Amino acid sequence: MSREKTLILIKPDGVQLGLVGESINRIERKGYQLEALKVVNASKDQLEHHYSELIHKSFFREIEKYMQEGPIVAIIASGPHIIDVFHRMSGNTNPSLASFGTIRGDFGRESNDGIIRNIVHSSDNVEHAKEEIKIWFPEL
Template sequence: MERTLTMIKPDGVNRNLIGEVINRFEKAGLKVVGLKMLHLTKRQAEEFYAIHRGKPFFDELTTYMSSGPVIAMVLEGENAVAKTREIMGATDPKEAAPGTIRADLALSKGENTVHGSDSLENAAIEIAFFFSQSELLL
């Protein structure tokens, strides 16, 4: 069993898509084992996305991610990282497969509704960024 971090980004929260997004992950057999709503500060967004520091989109991304509340959640299941990324679809909704969250719900490449860890290693780092062990179901 793997665990991965997924976030519903400000556009998804603001458009009342929380239940829709969670439902898609649960229907695919993933279990929510940690969940919280928070509003990232610009500094927290910069720390979370530090891997992208120096890239042309970094400031826009961190400004957007600190513009409103997000839902951070830990999903658990077999091949959770790959399964989550498949359900989310490509970063650019124009390239996302039909039926994926981003193809169906994203507004743009920047406002693409969800974030998901891209590897088990990054999942562990990202989960620890938002959750202590006591906040996760065993």
């Protein structure tokens, strides 16, 4: 069974709500390994690279604003099928549609300013994981 690596970001709302430990606990309880972890303040350059396919969308500036509301915890985690499994653990991108028991279903929310604060991000495939890890962990 091959080990995959993925990037997981605990977004500013997850950090502000004190959900770093809960998120990491869920990863570790599932038997996955943390390979790297750091607290970062997202730069404009990182966000433009990370969300390059959205940069020309009208809502990109809202994403940028949201991701710069506070620190982010960036994690490289690994294990068999972690990309698909962590996606299921995270739940639907829209927390109002995410199942209870998922990170987004339990803790995410839509807010009065129209920004969806959904606690976490994770890579959606192996190739994106490699690209995203380079953005958030250029030193590795």
